[in-house]
Each structure stands twice: as structure tokens, then as C-alpha cells.
Amino acid sequence: MIVFTATGDVDPFLHVSLQKGDKIYCESDAMVMMEANLDLKGSMNGGIGRALMRSFANGESFFQQQIEAVRGEGDCLLSPTLPGALRVIxxxxxxxxxxxxxxxxxxxxxxxxxxxxxxxxxLFAQSGGFFVMETSGTGQVVVSGFGSMFELDVAPGKDVIIDNSHVVCWDNNLQYEISVTTGNTGGGLGGMLGNLVNSVTSGEGIVLRFSGTGKVFICSRNRDSFAEWLKKKTAG
Structure with missing residues (x-):
């Protein structure tokens, strides 16, 4: 049985314990350490078509790493690209x-x-445009968020509005709409212009409005804002 455990306080590793015959797949370059009973190889999980779509839709690597306990039980440590929390779902x-x-x-x-x-x-997606990644099958998926992570419960009549850059993942039963404002300035061209002005003056970017019943996982840091801040600090 595969056991995922986040270990560490500020910027955790993902500790994975595998029994002989167990197999996981992970994002490219995620492996930090593994015991000698485990084998690592590159894999186009789901075939070349799905690998291409996955890379296009969500900016993930074309090739993923596959780790298998071939010679007996063993442990490995994985790490996401950006510092932050991990959640096993x-x-x-x-x-x-x-x-x-x-x-x-x-x-x-x-x-x-x-x-x-x-x-x-x-039109407002960060990458992939008309496509977004969705889990399928049965088991566990590990996600990471830049900074700390928080789990929100969305219920009927209690819609939640979240900055797009802070959303990690969400229940596929939830309905969601993307807009450029948290307010409602009415329809038509005037409403659209009002939304854009409000977005600029408030400093708020793209937001998602979730409704229905389900969970949303969010992170505390905005990677785009951080990258822009870092660029300004290191420029010149």
C-alpha cells in the first residue's frame, strides 16, 4: 500500500512509502531521493496524445517520472517546484x-x-485556454500550493469568490465563473468597462466565483505577483 506523507514544517517534502510492486507517477524533476529498491523512469502517462494535451492545458511536463518498487519495499522523497504546502487528496x-x-x-x-x-x-484561463486538468480513476493525488494551503467548503447559497492565482484545485461538481471583478456593475458595455476599471483600481486580478457543493483548496501566495516583485527587486 502506498503511503503519502508531507514531512517538514515550512517547506515540506512529500515522503512516499511503497511496497513491492507499488507504482506512482509524479511531475518531472520531483524526485529528490529514493532507496535502491525503487526504479525511476520517464513516462508519457496516458500516451502521447494525453501527454501533449496535459502539457498544453496545464503547463505540466510532457514526460512524467514513474517510480516503482521493483526489488522490494522502499521510500522516496519528492518536492514540488515552488515552495509551499502539500495536500494529499x-x-x-x-x-x-x-x-x-x-x-x-x-x-x-x-x-x-x-x-x-x-x-x-x-478567455481568462492562465494557460491552456479551453482546457483544464481533471483527475480520474481511484486513489490519491498530491497537490501543492505556493505558501500555506487552506480548505474551503462551498455550500448552496454561500458562494465563494477567490483570486484566480490563489486557487490550487476544486471539486469538479462545483460551478465556477471567471470575471475581472468581485462586484456587480451591471451588464452591457458600461458594465464591462466598469468591471475593468474596478479591477485596475482595486488591484484585484481575475477572480473565480464558486457555487454549489464541494471543496476548494487555496494557497496564500500569488506566484505571478511574487515573480513580478522579484523581477523589480533584481532589475538593474
């Missing part, structure tokens, strides 16, 4: 949609597939 009865760069690792009984978005949502 059970999938099967519930499936999740993943934002860009959220995927870290998964058990072999799960798979990442591509789901088509509506035209409105595609």
Missing part, C-alpha cells in the same frame, strides 16, 4: 480540477485527463 467518489502547476504526484490507479472549459472561462 482522495479521488474516486470525488474528482478535482487542478490549476496550473498544482500537480505533484499520484498513485497508479489515478490519471490526469483534459477537460474542456466554456468559452468565457477559457
Amino acid at each position: 482522495d479521488v474516486g467518489a470525488k474528482q478535482y480540477l487542478l490549476n496550473d502547476g498544482a500537480f505533484v504526484a499520484a498513485t497508479s490507479g489515478t490519471e490526469m485527463k483534459v477537460r474542456t472549459q466554456s468559452i468565457g472561462n477559457a
Whole structure:
């Protein structure tokens, strides 16, 4: 049985324990350490077509790492690209949609597939446009968020509005809309211009409004804002 455990306080490793015959797949370059009973190889999980779509849709690597306990039980340590929290999510009865760069690792009984978005949502997507990654199968998926992570429960009549850059993943049963404002300035051209002005003056970027019943996982840091801040500090 595969056991995922986040170990460490500020910037944790993902500790994975495997029994002989167990197999996981993870994002390229995620492996930090593994014991000699384990084998590591590159894999186009789901075939070349799904690998291409996964890379296009969510900015994930074309090739993923596959770690298998071939000669006996063994442990390995994985690490996401950006510093931050890790969360192990059970999938099967519930499936999740993943934002860009959220995927870290998964058990072999799960798979990442591509789901088509509506035209409105595609126009504001950070990458992939009309496509977004969705879990399938049964097992566990590990996601990471830049900074700390928090789990929100969305319920009927209690919609939640979240900055797009802070969303890690969400229940695929939830309805979501993407806009450029948290307010409601009415329809038509005036409403659209009002939304854009409000977005600029408030400092708020793209936001997602979730409704229905399900969970949303969010992170405390905005990687785009951090990259822009770092660029300014290191320029010149």
C-alpha cells in the first residue's frame, strides 16, 4: 500500500512509502531521493496524445517520472517546484480540477485527463485556454500550493469568490465563473468597462466565483505577483 506523507514544517517534502510492486507517477524533476529498491523512469502517462494535451492545458511536463518498487519495499522523497504546502487528496467518489502547476504526484490507479472549459472561462484561463486538468480513476493525488494551503467548503447559497492565482484545485461538481471583478456593475458595455476599471483600481486580478457543493483548496501566495516583485527587486 502506498503511503503519502508531507514531512517538514515550512517547506515540506512529500515522503512516499511503497511496497513491492507499488507504482506512482509524479511531475518531472520531483524526485529528490529514493532507496535502491525503487526504479525511476520517464513516462508519457496516458500516451502521447494525453501527454501533449496535459502539457498544453496545464503547463505540466510532457514526460512524467514513474517510480516503482521493483526489488522490494522502499521510500522516496519528492518536492514540488515552488515552495509551499502539500495536500494529499482522495479521488474516486470525488474528482478535482487542478490549476496550473498544482500537480505533484499520484498513485497508479489515478490519471490526469483534459477537460474542456466554456468559452468565457477559457478567455481568462492562465494557460491552456479551453482546457483544464481533471483527475480520474481511484486513489490519491498530491497537490501543492505556493505558501500555506487552506480548505474551503462551498455550500448552496454561500458562494465563494477567490483570486484566480490563489486557487490550487476544486471539486469538479462545483460551478465556477471567471470575471475581472468581485462586484456587480451591471451588464452591457458600461458594465464591462466598469468591471475593468474596478479591477485596475482595486488591484484585484481575475477572480473565480464558486457555487454549489464541494471543496476548494487555496494557497496564500500569488506566484505571478511574487515573480513580478522579484523581477523589480533584481532589475538593474
